[in-house]
Amino acid sequence: MNSLDILIPIENWFSSTLKLPLVIAGPCSAESKEQLLSTAIELNALDKISVFRCGIWKPRTRPNCFEGVGEDGLKWLQEVKEKTNFKVAVEVANTSHVEMALKYRVDILWIGARTTVNPFSVNEIAVALKGVDIPVMVKNPVNPDLQLWIGALERFYDVGINKLAAIHRGFNTYGKKVYKNAPLWEIPIELKLKCPNLPIIIDPSHLSGSRDLLFEVAQKGLDLNMSGLIIESHNNPEKALSDAKQQITPYDLAVLLGKLKFRRESINGADTNNELEQYRSIIDDLDDQILNALTKRMQICEQIGEYKYNNDITIFQLKRWNKIIESRVNKGLSLGLERGFLQTLLELVHEESIQVQINKMNELTKKK
Secondary structure, eight states: OOTTOSOOOGGGSSSSOOOSSEEEEEOSBOOOHHHHHHHHHHHHTTSOOOEEEOBSSOOOSSSSSOOOOTHHHHHHHHHHHHHSSOEEEEEOOSHHHHHHHHHTTOSEEEEOHHHHTOHHHHHHHHHHTTTOOOOEEEEOOSSOOHHHHHHHHHHHHHTTOOOEEEEEOOBOOSSOOSSSSBOOTHHHHHHHHHOTTSOEEEOHHHHHSSGGGHHHHHHHHHHTTOSEEEEEBOSSGGGOSSOGGGOBOHHHHHHHHHHOOOOOSOBTTBOHHHHHHHHHHHHHHHHHHHHHHHHHHHHHHHHHHHHHHHTTOOSOOHHHHHHHHHHHHHHHHHTTOOHHHHHHHHHHHHHHHHHHHHHHHHHHHHHO
16 A cells, blocks of 8 residues: 555645645745745736745755845745735755744745755654644655655655645756756656655756746646646846746746646546556656667767777677677566567667777778
8 A cells, every 4th residue: 555645635735725736936045025025926916826935045065155044034934925825835954944934834845855865854854743734845856766755755644744745856867968957757757656646746947947948847747747836936037046047037937827738637537648648758758768878879889999990809799799689688588578679679779889880990091
């Protein structure tokens, strides 16, 4: 039995109804009272947002950067609640954050990616919340580790928190990339399949790292039947003290929300198409990984071609080929793949690898 089976739906988190799909918005960081209230009032006028978010304490990679305003920001948030219809949400990373957030009547807490990665920190925060009736949202860990993500959620569930949601903010990967944090959609989809009652909120701001990619990422999340969006919005993004490139004005957020297509979960009660789309999305991401791996393999083959040229070594080596076929086929068979498919695939890859080496040798010969 799944340990996250009995959860309270988002629409029942509070006595007042939250708009669904849930849209959470607000600046990356509380910077000043004027900035926070101005942004909140502009967002409130949109009438499409239920929760106002902002960072009070900012975990930064390097020291001597803006690390948040602390308790002052919580005082400003009280004014936000008084002047708008918003519930407010902040990130907490330790027990002192929890105590202060509860003192200032914060409505929703979220656990950041850097905290989720540490079970000791998560457990301390969970224990501090035992007996407290408050929703908790848990961001995925920095690295792609589904079990670590589920484990963090379970720690809160085990102390009685049954108003839970996950936030997908993407994963750190090495090398050149389009997104600030790789979406790796197969991971939140697998979380959704394992924990069907768990709401998953998409964080397009941290996934994309760029306001130009927000629509693409947000629409993808909605198409995959995720439960809502958390988007960073600032009254003057260009002058934001943190993550300026991924924040948008309340006006631009209204335009973005107007362009998004909020699809139905089913037609006449059938959810077959939605499930099929989830599987297809997994395949799309896996195909991307295969193509990236093949590209790296051919780059290595090119280097091998240059090495063989410089050391007068023949390109085709039968013993090496036989070893590849035997080891790869046996590995594939152990994973449940068919022998014929493996043979055909490996032969195609090997043919291309040989051609890449030939091309490299020809290129070096012409340079002589």
